[in-house]
Amino acid sequence: MKNFIVPVEKLISAFSRLPGVGRKTATRYAYYCINISETEARNFANAIIEAKETVHYCKVCGNFTDQEVCQTCLRGDRSLICVVAEPKDILALEKVSDFGGTYHVLHGLLNPLEGKTANDIRLKELLCRVNEDKVTEVIxxxxxxxEGEATAIYISNLLKPLGVKVTRIAQGVSLGTDIEYVDEVTLSRALEDRREI
Ligand SMILES: [Zn+2]
Structure with a gap:
């Protein structure tokens, strides 16, 4: 008969829910956790809980932060905004060190087939920023x-009448590639070679 230990199974099933983790890897993680000291186990569990309790969206850009307004919004050039779909995209762009502007996270893209309309992404917030912060360029x-292209064009059509220059990063990446997987050099070039849309 199979040795079925309920707490171990619970742990495996919890790890299985992580992105990119299959049952085999989840089992390895679970066994690893069982072997660590109680202090280590508590620190690990507390790190998850602490992050969950203190991290929320920046009220300006929508990226994760443990402050009311994130460091990038406080220090960056607010007249230059780089628009991304998800917080994880910013991680990739931050590798490109010389970008001095700020970000705006839409938390999604327009997708009429899945019923995702302009009201479902942080578009109103972007318009507010454009009006309040004397924005000169939106990348x-x-x-x-x-979806990424359609959203870019939609936002461009919305902002251009307001006198804002809207640009699109150059396509050094193949169709369907997620921004977060693009390497630093390609991304840096794509940002440099951006063109007006
Ligand atoms: Zn921010």
Whole structure:
């Protein structure tokens, strides 16, 4: 009969829910956890809880922060905004060190087939920023997928009448590639070679 230990199974099933983790890896993680000291185990569990309790969205850009307004919004040039779909995209862009502007996270892309409309992404917040912060340029850094392109064009049509220059990062990346997987050099070039849309 199979040795079925409920707490171990619970741990495996918890790890299985992590992105990119299959049952085999989840089992390895679970066994690893059982072997660590109680202090280590508590620190690990507390790190998850602490992050969950203190990290929220920056009220300006929508990226994760443990402050009311994130460091990038406090220090960056607010007249230059780089628009991305998800917080994880910023991690990739931050590798490109010489970007002195700020970000705006949409938390999604327009997708009419899945019922995702302009009201479901942080578009109103972007318009507010454009009006309040004397924005001169908005760089659309959404992925070159159908949804990413459609969202870029939609936002461009919305902002251009307001006198804001809207640019799109150059397509040094193949169709369907997620921004977060693009290497630093390619991304740096894509940002440098951005063109007006
Ligand atoms: Zn921010």
């Amino acid at each position: 659309m850094a959404t992925s070159p997928t159908v």
